[in-house]
Amino acid sequence: EPSEDKQALLDFANNMYHSRPLNWDVRTSACNLWTGVTCNHDKSRIIAVRLPGFGFRGSVPSNTLARLSALQILSLRSNGFSGPFPSDLSKLGNLTSLYLQLNKFQGPLPQNFSVWENLSVINLSDNAFNGSIPASISNLTHLTALNLSNNSFSGEIPDLNVPSLQLLDLSNNNLTGNVPQSLTRFPNSAFSGNQLAPEVSSPPVVPPNEKPEKKSSRISEPAVLGIIIGGSSLGFVLIAVLLIICYSNKEAQPKAPKKPKKEVSLKREKKTISASQDGDGRLVFFENCNLAFDLEDLLRASAEVLGKGSFGTTYKAALEDGTTVAVKRLKEVSVGKREFELQMEAVGNVRHENVAQLRAYYYSKDEKLMVYDYYAQGSVSALLHAKMGEKRIPLDWESRVRIATGAARGITHIHSECGGKLVHGNMKASNIFLNSQQYGCVSDLGLATLITPIAPPVMRTAGYRAPEVTDSRKVSQASDVYSFGVLLLELLTGKSPIHATGGDEVIHLVRWVNSVVREEWTAEVFDVELLRFPNIEEEMVEMLRIGMTCVARMPEQRPKMSDVLKMVEDMRRVNTGNPPSTETRTEESTPAALTPIAADIASTSGQQ
Numbered sequence: 001e002p003s004e005d006k007q008a009l010l011d012f013a014n015n016m017y018h019s020r021p022l023n024w025d026v027r028t029s030a031c032n033l034w035t036g037v038t039c040n041h042d043k044s045r046i047i048a049v050r051l052p053g054f055g056f057r058g059s060v061p062s063n064t065l066a067r068l069s070a071l072q073i074l075s076l077r078s079n080g081f082s083g084p085f086p087s088d089l090s091k092l093g094n095l096t097s098l099y100l101q102l103n104k105f106q107g108p109l110p111q112n113f114s115v116w117e118n119l120s121v122i123n124l125s126d127n128a129f130n131g132s133i134p135a136s137i138s139n140l141t142h143l144t145a146l147n148l149s150n151n152s153f154s155g156e157i158p159d160l161n162v163p164s165l166q167l168l169d170l171s172n173n174n175l176t177g178n179v180p181q182s183l184t185r186f187p188n189s190a191f192s193g194n195q196l197a198p199e200v201s202s203p204p205v206v207p208p209n210e211k212p213e214k215k216s217s218r219i220s221e222p223a224v225l226g227i228i229i230g231g232s233s234l235g236f237v238l239i240a241v242l243l244i245i246c247y248s249n250k251e252a253q254p255k256a257p258k259k260p261k262k263e264v265s266l267k268r269e270k271k272t273i274s275a276s277q278d279g280d281g282r283l284v285f286f287e288n289c290n291l292a293f294d295l296e297d298l299l300r301a302s303a304e305v306l307g308k309g310s311f312g313t314t315y316k317a318a319l320e321d322g323t324t325v326a327v328k329r330l331k332e333v334s335v336g337k338r339e340f341e342l343q344m345e346a347v348g349n350v351r352h353e354n355v356a357q358l359r360a361y362y363y364s365k366d367e368k369l370m371v372y373d374y375y376a377q378g379s380v381s382a383l384l385h386a387k388m389g390e391k392r393i394p395l396d397w398e399s400r401v402r403i404a405t406g407a408a409r410g411i412t413h414i415h416s417e418c419g420g421k422l423v424h425g426n427m428k429a430s431n432i433f434l435n436s437q438q439y440g441c442v443s444d445l446g447l448a449t450l451i452t453p454i455a456p457p458v459m460r461t462a463g464y465r466a467p468e469v470t471d472s473r474k475v476s477q478a479s480d481v482y483s484f485g486v487l488l489l490e491l492l493t494g495k496s497p498i499h500a501t502g503g504d505e506v507i508h509l510v511r512w513v514n515s516v517v518r519e520e521w522t523a524e525v526f527d528v529e530l531l532r533f534p535n536i537e538e539e540m541v542e543m544l545r546i547g548m549t550c551v552a553r554m555p556e557q558r559p560k561m562s563d564v565l566k567m568v569e570d571m572r573r574v575n576t577g578n579p580p581s582t583e584t585r586t587e588e589s590t591p592a593a594l595t596p597i598a599a600d601i602a603s604t605s606g607q608q
């Protein structure tokens with residue numbers, strides 16, 4: 001137990017008024033029991049203190065927090081702290097994140113920010129700080145987010161040439177002069193509400209033959225949730241969600257003139273929207289979730305629409321500490337709260353390296369949210385089908401095998417959960433991502449039974465659906481096996497499950513592969529991008545055989561997922577007698593050698 005750190009915190013709390021009680025008792029374990037306190041691995045030091053919304057009032061007493069010399073994260077936001085910038089903080093050289101927003105701090109900032117060389121996130125917004133912005137902030141080489149908005153900073157903006165900086169908000173101060181060159185990459189909204197030289201608010205100058213940067217290529221202003229939530233009440237979730245809806249819907253509508261960010265501030269809108277708060281919801285985190293954010297951080301995040309799926313819209317949300325998460329906003333949930341929670345618990349408790357972990361969920365009468373890690377590489381669908389040139393690197397055979405193997409492991413694990421009853425229900429390439437080892441990692445499980453199908457499945461979903469699934473809620477483990485088979489065919493052919501040809505014809509991948517295989521074997525079925533890799537034909541044919549077995553028309557003819565996994569993993573051992581490695585595979589295989597195997601596939605798989 002870090003007894004000196006504990007005493008420092010007690011000295012801090014005992015010398016300050018706070019309206020909400022802290023359960024800090026010198027006799028109990030600070031590392032395990034104290035609210036808002038996190039220790040390091042061996043519990044020898046306190047490394048994070050998060051005290052948002054505890055109703056603290058007054059100045060930070062000196063020589064208290066200063067003694068927490070191992071502190072990395074300090075959050076005192078959404079309280080009533082007043083007085084100058086706490087001098088104690090200058091002793092905290094290990095700080096990485098500092099959240100002092102939504103307090104009543106005043107006066108100038110210390111000029112020397114170099115003492116916090118590890119700082120990555122600084123949020124001092126919504127206080128009454130004044131004076132100039134210290135130029136020494138530019139020495140913080142790890143800085144990713146700087147929010148000084150809604151204060152009274154004056155003078156010119158210093159040249160903050162920090163390449164790591166991703167989020168900047170200096171809006172609503174009294175700043176003058178020009179935006180320095182190093183900061184022109186940030187949107188105008190980062191500087192609005194100041195007295196800056198007029199160029200700042202005019203549109204960026206574009207050379208005559210260059211198109212302006214596409215809106216979608218970076219976080220578009222209408223989609224930005226520039227939401228500052230006062231207080232700590234979780235009930236404010238609906239406000240934020242309303243703003244999400246409002247701002248994301250705007251994307252689809254004809255563009256209205258931009259409102260300055262100032263007007264989006266929730267501080268001002270709270271009163272008018274508060275009638276719709278029902279306060280019945282809460283963000284529920286799953287155990288072992290080490291993401292350092294809470295509901296307020298989430299709601300304040302900048303958000304970008306990733307796409308609309310059959311269950312709702314998914315947003316990429318960039319939190320102030322640099323973490324990025326994916327937030328899925330569900331529509332048409334057809335079950336009650338209890339059933340929803342039980343299903344979320346089942347899904348959230350699935351822990352496997354090939355299953356995307358549900359980090360948190362939120363349920364209220366009007367909104368249901370799910371929070372996942374954000375996968376920056378994009379989905380397998382994007383990796384496979386994005387147009388060449390659009391950030392796409394062709395997926396080589398090794399990558400496709402890793403995707404298939406990972407996905408098979410993930411689904412097999414899902415099928416073993418809940419007494420062997422859990423179903424994924426929505427297996428498709430846009431729901432598979434790459435884990436840190438670049439193996440497939442399946443996401444979006446367990447939703448099919450919760451959502452009312454309001455429209456026939458869109459083309460990209462329909463192609464994965466087993467023939468017996470006429471109602472999207474009637475999915476089964478056997479239908480997951482079918483969808484996995486479609487995924488294998490997609491990886492092999494490079495073609496989407498249902499796709500249009502140049503003309504009006506719509507091709508159904510399963511039927512197409514079947515017909516090619518049945519008529520006469522040709523290597524045409526394989527993605528042309530795979531043909532340049534040597535010695536992979538046998539594996540491709542084996543994967544084709546597995547895929548075709550999975551897409552058997554009758555559910556009872558399909559193998560169990562655990563058997564499919566075995567087949568996928570054996571695919572290499574059978575062919576080489578060696579562990580998987582391109583170097584060890586030397587034997588030649590010619591297209592002619594494929595013919596008997598293809599014939600075998602055609603005769604054994606249950607065709608449509």
Ligand SMILES: Nc1ncnc2c1ncn2[C@@H]1O[C@H](COP(=O)(O)OP(=O)(O)OP(=O)(O)O)[C@@H](O)[C@H]1O
Nearest residue numbers: 306307308309310311314326372373374375379430
């Ligand atoms: N955690 C995530 N990280 C990165 N991208 C994601 C994440 N979750 C979803 N996406 C992407 O966001 C987009 C929308 O996803 P969403 O799951 O809402 O729809 P979908 O996969 O197209 O269809 P469905 O709702 O049937 O699963 C997809 O392109 C998906 O790949």
